[in-house]
Amino acid sequence: MKIPIKNICCIGAGYVGGPTMAVLAYKCPQITINVVDVNQNRIDSWNSQDLSKLPIFEPGLKEIITKTRNKNLFFSIHIGECIANADMVFISVNTPTKTKGLGAGKASDLKWVEASARQVALHAKAHTIVVEKSTLPVRTAEVVTKILKSSNNYENLKRKSSFDILSNPEFLSEGSAIDDLFNPDRVLIGGESQDAMNSLGEIYKNWVPEEKILYTNIWSSELAKLTANAFLAQRISSINAIGALCEATGADVREVARAIGTDSRIGSKFLNSGPGFGGSCFKKDILNLVYLADYYGLKEVANFWEEVVKLNDWHQHRISRLIIKKLFGTVSGKKICILGFSFKSNTNDTRESAAINICRDLIEEGAILFINDPKVEPKQIAIDLNKDEYKELKDINKIQLLNVEGLWCFEENIYNAFENADAIVVLTEWHEYSLIDWGIASRKVRKPCFIFDSRSILVKEDIVKNDLNFWRVGDGNCP
Ligand code: NAD
Ligand code: UGA
DSSP, X not given: OOOOOOEEEEEOOSTTHHHHHHHHHHHOTTSEEEEEOSOHHHHHHHTOSSGGGSSSOOTTHXXXXXXXXXXXXXXXXXXXXXXXXXXEEEEOOOOOBOOSXXXXXXXXXXXXXXXXXXXXXXXXXXXXXXXXXXXXXXXXXXXXXXXXXXXXXXXXXXXXXXXXXXXXXXXXXXXXXXXXXXSOSXXXXXXXXXXXXXXXXXXXXXXXXXXXXXXXXXXXXXXXXXXXXXXXXXXXXXXXXXXXXXXXXXXXXXXXXXXXXXXXXXXXXXXXXXXXXXXXXXXXXXXXXXXXXXHTTOHHHHHHHHHHHHHHHHHHHHHHHHHHHHTTTOOTTOEEEEEOOSSSTTOOOOTTOHHHHXXXXXXXXXXXXXXXXXXXXXXXXXXXHTOOTHHHHTTOOOGGGXXXXXXXXXXXXXXXXXTTOSEEEEOSOOGGGGGOOHHHHHHHSOSSOEEEESSSOSOHHHHHTTXXXXXXXXXXXXX
């Protein structure tokens, strides 16, 4: 018997919880959805009347929020009450890599998942389906089950609450989250109880074709999520490794990618060489896989996947080393304009962005960075770079005269940022950077000036004809 779901509570109002529940509310107006979080500021932002203040930027998100918020979608900090009213609870909290203790640097820190499970155990009434939406190590459902079923809270026993646990990992990508949620390649539901799986399946059937809803056992579902991210990240490390070889041999990584991508067994997606993958999940999820493989004594498996992360780290530092080398071996006191700080375009998320390592390297070498990003707040960049000097530097134009080094500032206007620049580095593929007028840029920079395109979004000829030096990732024909 499948239980019809009328009320959902989602714990965690982040990059996954917010957009996922907004789309669910939009597609299922018959269901009331409460998204709850411990972070009052985040909830206030979700409830802000000014939609430019939503805590995350995603194309199409504002429109969905306008149509659903305070109709059947609510954001609050009333965790207990919302759990008590729910037939189904999604756990969509953060699961970062542990920074200390057993498994530090590799294993996922499950303290927020555990805390959520305890909250559910404490407040649930009657039968509740608990859905793991967060990305979790295999067999986490065991831990969640133990917490839920061993609850000896008196009230809880009186209420006769009972639970089914499902795994329903999320595959959305930031920057295209709404589109991905509207048209998923698949929806994965893992569990033991067929009834509970059907109840969740029925929700998705409101907009997802039935053949795209896959049912598996719970462990396969948990492992499939980690595996999907590991395979995607592995493709990027593979193409970035080949890009470095292209630069050394005169080949062009774009041509190689096109040639191999037409093989239907390989496919053309995720073959863009860039500055190295970023984002909150690829590194964390692969390291988690490495930890699991190690834990089960599979050393070779662990080593294999760890290389994907190691290559990515090497590649990010390779880009900064290359910039320094092209600028005659030193960037000390030189002005470098950084275009893009988010880990990819169409998001304000900077978690694990390649820009962080590359900017830190350049600052360490004494460069003066003028950083631009259309969506990332200067405050966030300051946190990521562990620096607050941007305040001091903000209004200084002729920086080369000041004999300073190793500083950065944020510059909203990219043409102002070009003033006297020795180099311009594209780190995120924001569309506006592909529209730059290189004639104007050429008149503003200090010559010789070098343009570094780590995203292959610029037109080489436009740059070279304006008397600027050009380098792009994986291009063996750049001087
Ligand atoms: P996030 O950090 O943006 O959001 C998590 C939210 O959970 C935070 O707002 C935090 O305050 C809240 N939270 C933590 N503990 C809580 C508790 N006990 N009670 C209430 N709220 C609590 O994280 P995210 O990017 O949304 O990722 C969430 C999960 O989804 C992770 O496991 C991640 O791996 C996975 N995932 C993320 C993406 C993505 O694109 N970001 C995509 C797929 C899967
Ligand atoms: C990734 C996966 O694509 C999602 O399916 C998954 O749900 C999500 O992780 C997650 O679990 O968090 P996301 O990190 O948001 O999504 O973005 P991606 O588009 O995968 O990009 C990740 C990084 O790889 C970015 O830095 C991007 O610039 C880089 N990338 C991507 C490349 O360098 N080349 C490519 O061809 C593709």
